[in-house]
Amino acid sequence: MLEHVRIVLINTSHSGNIGSAARAMKTMGLSDLVLVDPVDFDPQAPSDVSVAMASGAQDVLQGARVVATFEEAIEDVAVVMGASARSRHLPWPLMHPRKATAKALEVLPSGQKVALVFGRERTGLTNDELAMCQIHIHIPTNEDYASLNVASAVQVLAYEMRMGILAHQGELDANYEGNWGVSWDNELANQGEINGFMDHLEQTLVDIEFLDPTNPKQLMPRLRRLFQRAMPDKVEINILRGILKMIGRSQHK
């Protein structure tokens, strides 16, 4: 679905920002970039600064389509989402990026396109351009300092879109698998092994006179909670028991 998310940059002044936006897109797996009337950009011969800022995302940069009007940029798009500052003369339904992503996921699965539209560096989108967007996205920035660079705004919305799509496809949490996923190197200890270790630990603490069996307080419950929470693997339990064994030997010398 990432291939159906288009980034549209309108009237960008600095080609370096176009390069940075291309890089931000590619890190999140997006590739469809359309530039509406850029002030200083030629995809056939991108400027040095745009290539430098793209830093390995030149394919996105060189694949960019340059068009004269916003209408051309969104002709084949089902849902147009414009990045907007908070207050406008005529109020318009504003969504935060997560909600807008959920909205995009209502159409992306059917193969329809969604466009994320970003305006000029200083002035953003005009009211006429915003009127052509079905959804206005507002990134909930610091009210005292909303100075988000255009490439940073692309980065945030592309990230949010990627997170939403991965989650939708069941690939987000699956790739992390809780804490001990497929990439964990050892099998987790089972509860028998943990209990064996806890008994060994308790006996050792008695032996070294750290734990008074007649007045145990909350020591063992606290230690158990600590080790349960850590969910040790089998190798770690073996290491811990090895340590206890050595403590025991040093006691009986």
Add this chain to the structure above:
Amino acid sequence: MLEHVRIVLINTSHSGNIGSAARAMKTMGLSDLVLVDPVDFDPQAPSDVSVAMASGAQDVLQGARVVATFEEAIEDVAVVMGASARSRHLPWPLMHPRKATAKALEVLPSGQKVALVFGRERTGLTNDELAMCQIHIHIPTNEDYASLNVASAVQVLAYEMRMGILAHQGELDANYEGNWGVSWDNELANQGEINGFMDHLEQTLVDIEFLDPTNPKQLMPRLRRLFQRAMPDKVEINILRGILKMIGRSQHK
């Protein structure tokens, strides 16, 4: 809670990146920046490029604390989260940013500090540094192109943290209020007004012979669904009825 989220940058080479990171932080309301042994940065006299990249976030830049070791940077921190690439020699529980934010929200409300730690531009955090982090955060980048600039990574994680905190404080959705929040300029039309308009519309469509009452098909249900979905306000309904009235007059000329 935003004031308890610290950004730690280790061994950053380019002071421009420190400036960009400061800007990214401030857009999301963060201000606590600690620099561990930066290659080329003096908070008393920040370089021109760092100030230029900070672009109005000089207060964050000048408030940055420079320390010699990672240990000093996190001494007073409860939970240390390191930004990590995917594969490491010794596997470690990896969380995506949203999950890590949920984890941070388990401690932030009590006033404890959370640190987000970012490594060198090219090589990231060392294994020794990652071993000092309780949580490793991985931003789920494009597997073929994970080249996220350090300031972009700060931007993404700071954004995620801000979203989580706003949601936790009940300020995220509240500030957007669905589609027609407190900032909407007119009261929504009530169902009586909508029904009055729909009747007027239906009569008009019959008058202009667009709707055949003996074979109405799904026309009116479709039009009703469209207007229900749009949830027009009172002014919009008045405009629509004004249009219908004018169509009626032009019919009877």
